[in-house]
Amino acid sequence: MQTHNLGYPRIGSDRELKKACESYWAGKISIHDLVKVGKTIRNQNWETQKNLGMDWIPSNDFSFYDHVLDTSLMLGAIPKRYNKILENQSNSELDLYFAMARGVQKDGIDVRAMEMTKWFNTNYHYIVPEFEENQKFSFFSTKIVDEFLEAKNAGINAKPVIIGPVSYLLLGKEVDKSFNKIDLIKNLLPVYIEILNKLKEAGVEWIQFDEPFLVMDLEPKAKEALRYVYNEIDKQFPSIKKMIATYFGSIGDNLELAYSLPVQALHIDCVHGFKQLDGALELAPKEMILSLGVVDGRNIWKNDFDKSLDVIQKAVTKIGEDKIFIAPSCSLIHTPVDLDLETDEKTLTPEIKDWLSFAKQKVEEIATIKALAIGSNDSEILDKKERNSNSIKNRKESVLTHNKEVRQRMEQLQSISDKRISAFSERKKKQLEALQLPLYATTTIGSFPQTKEVRSWRSKNKKGIISDSEYQKLLEEETQRAIRIQEEIGLDVLVHGEFERNDMVEYFGEQLEGITFSKKGWVQSYGSRCVKPPIIFGDVYRPEPMTVEWTSYAQSLTDKPVKGMLTGPVTILQWSFVRDDQPRRDTCYQIALAIRDEVHDLEEAGINLIQIDEPAIREGLPLRKNDWQDYLQWAIKAFRISSCGVKDETQIHTHMCYSEFNDMIQEIADMDADVITIECSRSNMDLLEVFSKFKYPNDIGPGVYDIHSPRVPTQEEMVFLLKKAKESIPVEQLWVNPDCGLKTRGWDETKKALEYMVAAALQMRQEV
Structure with missing residues (x-):
């Protein structure tokens, strides 16, 4: 042995x-x-x-x-597009390698990843x-x-x-x-x-x-x-x-x-x-x-x-x-x-x-x-x-793993509605009237650059070098700056930037009971991107609101709508280390109920666009198709539990990235989000083919530029992609956005790329 x-x-x-x-x-x-x-x-x-x-x-x-x-x-x-890298004798094998992974835009070379x-x-x-x-x-x-x-x-x-x-x-x-x-x-x-x-x-x-x-x-x-x-x-x-x-x-x-x-x-x-x-x-x-x-x-x-x-x-x-x-x-x-x-x-x-x-x-x-x-x-x-x-x-x-109130709520799960009040066609009319958004409405996926300064503030606050009030003031200033930049660029739907957040899952895990963390428990997600997954050890519940304060603050700074930004139950589940002493389905439903409470509080605070990100919903599929039905049934239900307790006028967004949707397009439609944004630029909009064939009924925002690469695409590139998107999706259903959040990018490239993106949307509106 x-x-x-x-x-x-x-x-x-x-x-x-x-x-x-x-x-x-x-x-x-x-x-x-x-x-x-x-x-x-x-x-x-x-x-x-x-x-x-x-x-x-x-x-x-x-x-x-x-x-x-x-x-x-x-x-x-x-x-073949990387031949230019090979031809330059000053480039090493690793330079070629990183160009393939990240793209490159320097010294007259502009190649996508x-x-x-x-x-x-x-x-x-x-x-x-x-x-x-x-x-x-x-x-x-x-x-x-x-x-x-x-x-x-x-x-x-x-x-x-x-x-x-x-x-x-x-x-x-x-x-x-x-x-x-x-x-x-x-x-x-x-x-x-x-x-x-x-x-x-x-x-x-x-x-x-x-x-x-x-x-x-x-x-x-x-x-x-x-x-x-x-x-x-x-x-x-x-x-x-x-x-x-x-x-x-x-x-x-x-x-x-x-x-x-x-x-x-x-x-x-x-x-x-x-x-x-x-x-x-x-x-x-x-x-x-x-x-x-x-x-x-x-x-x-x-x-x-x-x-x-x-x-x-x-x-x-x-x-x-x-x-x-x-x-x-x-x-x-x-x-x-x-x-x-x-x-x-x-x-x-x-x-x-x-x-x-x-x-x-x-x-x-x-x-x-x-x-x-x-x-x-x-x-x-x-x-x-x-x-x-x-x-x-x-x-x-251990008494840490069970919570009586959570168990009682789970027993009442069947009485909680997982359906919107009206069909999407009726909701859309009310949302158009309430939001007054143009065709090719522009937005971002949620986060803005977390600079060294922002990260240092968080670190200093944790170490006690700066007080909570000082940290709060710095974050308010950065949020206000992000709102002003978005207004200047001309985006239609804004976000608060998420400067208070360390990670899209970790942030929520820190505020939910039944979840703990490590200090050094880093895991590679891609390239140099590492995440520190939450550890779900017990029953999950939300003791108090998690995002209302920052979203409301951002909304108070502008007349344009600001999206509330949440991570969905399936993604929190998938991107955590999950307890193995009960079915994953039950843990997911517990998280869904916590997110549902947050959605309700955001709506009560006057936030009428709420994004519940589910980039991991495709990832969770079992590897054998015979095993898909059970997973999809509870995963889609968990999303709907989290998102459906709102008025027709409240627009629910979701985001998915780096996934093949061909085999689960019906289930994506069953999620019934008013707007779905997806990664599309690296595949040159190929992913939209399935949405077109299926005749996807709700609105969709195909990403027009790759945020995982440092290169800034041109306005012409984005227009090209939007025209490809228009061939598959009716204009009335199209939104314009990046592939994913902008947390890992720098401000200079972010502003330039978003300016090109808004200009591309304006050009498309003029051609309608």
């Missing part, structure tokens, strides 16, 4: 990578300094896992931005590979070989991690629809063969091929591609031990396919696909190792050793101890780095902290579970088991 890990957080224990990347982009440090930070993080990660007793440690799990983008660069899948979307059903965003018909691939970046050798030279038993060729193709998009991306497999495989040759020369023993699409519904072509790929790899590399890793769900009807592939090990997720164990053991080939993902790689609750040992014992009985690996369910990039860094007992109380486990602790859990499974009598190991049992028992019995 051996242990291994599928991946370790790459951001550093204090977000060193974020700080280094942003300093490099700002020209404050050299590429040499950036590379040095990356190497330090890698070596620290390897050493940590080695010291904790991991038998096989992943390499190539580190990334400066995104592991899918790393794979595209490795395979030479570089869109590649599209970005969610990694399966997580809040991690990856850069979508772009494929042309008969796409050519080549071994461009040698990162995977370099980092294996780096680990080997450091005395690490390294197992390189690589996205499997079939999953890589399925993660990408065809630039045009004239071909099927899976047909590129014969162009792609020779490059994988070349990479494996280099790894073989470097002395590799195990390679981990991530093929997460094996837990999805697969087309026959994809299944055939899997057989073709791994048979060819096995023919050429019989001496290399190959593991196929699946995660986030059950392999299900793809199990026989997975077992038919000529590989030495198969990893299955025994946490999120716990029902698959019996079938996997029953059909397991005698010669194949089964890797059991028994420690949750996506949540932060301490592992229940007894449950994991039951799973392992069942496997040992069926296939033998020597045919078992123990691992986390998936890569640990979805968890914070180290619970030992949580030393502030006011933020995270000792009682709740005792229930938790971050990446470092999960690696230790895996090593301890192995020791227990093989019958260790070591006193330290037995002591860990006793402490684990006490932690699990204490959490189950």
Whole structure:
């Protein structure tokens, strides 16, 4: 029996990578300094896992931005528009890489970024590979070989991690629809063969091929591609031990396919696909190792050793101890780095902290579970088991997890209306009369730039350097400034800017009971963007209004309408570490009731536009379509519970981003938001096709510029996108807005981009 890990957080224990990347982009440090930070993080990660007793440690799990983008660069899948970057001899490979991720607009070069979307059903965003018909691939970046050798030279038993060729193709998009991306497999495989040759020369023993699409519904072509790929790899590399890793769900009807592939090990997720164990053991080939993902790689609750040992014992009985690996369910990039860094007992109380486990602790859990499974009598190991049992028992019995009033309200849920008073067509008439907005009404998604000054005020206030009243005054001044800027630019619907907020989920979590936080529990969302997810440990409720004061203050500064800005229940759920002792549905309904109370208070305060953001509603879909109906039923109901207790004149907005809507367009319509804003610019409005075919009945604001890139698009670009939008959506239904919130951008680029956006809207109005 051996242990291994599928991946370790790459951001550093204090977000060193974020700080280094942003300093490099700002020209404050050299590429040499950036590379040095990356190497330090890698070596620290390897050493940590080695010291904790991991038998096989992943390499190539580190990334400066995104592991899918790393794979595209490795395979030479570089869109032609980046040739200008390549031609400039002063640009490094990393400059090309960051241009693909973020776009670039300097030195006469103006190139947009590649599209970005969610990694399966997580809040991690990856850069979508772009494929042309008969796409050519080549071994461009040698990162995977370099980092294996780096680990080997450091005395690490390294197992390189690589996205499997079939999953890589399925993660990408065809630039045009004239071909099927899976047909590129014969162009792609020779490059994988070349990479494996280099790894073989470097002395590799195990390679981990991530093929997460094996837990999805697969087309026959994809299944055939899997057989073709791994048979060819096995023919050429019989001496290399190959593991196929699946995660986030059950392999299900793809199990026989997975077992038919000529590989030495198969990893299955025994946490999120716990029902698959019996079938996997029953059909397991005698010669194949089964890797059991028994420690949750996506949540932060301490592992229940007894449950994991039951799973392992069942496997040992069926296939033998020597045919078992123990691992986390998936890569640990979805968890914070180290619970030992949580030393502030006011933020995270000792009682709740005792229930938790971050990446470092999960690696230790895996090593301890192995020791227990093989019958260790070591006193330290037995002591860990006793402490684990006490932690699990204490959490189950804690009075912190249940609230009587919340439970009583949940029992009355059926009596709470989740429908608007009138149909949208009737509501729209009343809203048009009340709001007097023009065609192509302009707005933003909510947040405005959180400058260093704004962030420093928050930090100083928390440290007691500036008083609450001083902090309040500074925020009022910044809010007033944002309102004046929006008025000068000519936006039709304003926002207060959210300068008092740290994060769109964290801010609400801090004001809701049943939720706590960590100080250092950062997780990568995309690139250098890290979030600190709330920890939902108990029943959730709102003790007092959360946003009314700031929204009302902003509205008092202007005659133009100001939107109330809320985060929706599904997104708060999805972007938190959620309690696992009750159905996620019930937790979501509790949050929905809290948001409903806030919506009511905003309306009472005279706010007649209220945005309830749900960017994560698509992300929450189960990976198998057969499992969708139950999730969609309660997720849509949760949104409607939060949004439907208002008058017809009150306009409800929602926002979604980086999602494919084709398969759930009916449910989006069922949400019945008066206005939906969506990310559209990176896809050149392609996402609108489904809204057009469906004849989406409510208003829609397709994003006309990408806020995740520092480049400022021109007015002409935005007009082009709006004209494309007009081909799909009636003019009367169109709003004009950016793709997402502007929190991460600077004021100069924000003002310029919004000026162009308003000018584009005015131009479109003149052409009506």
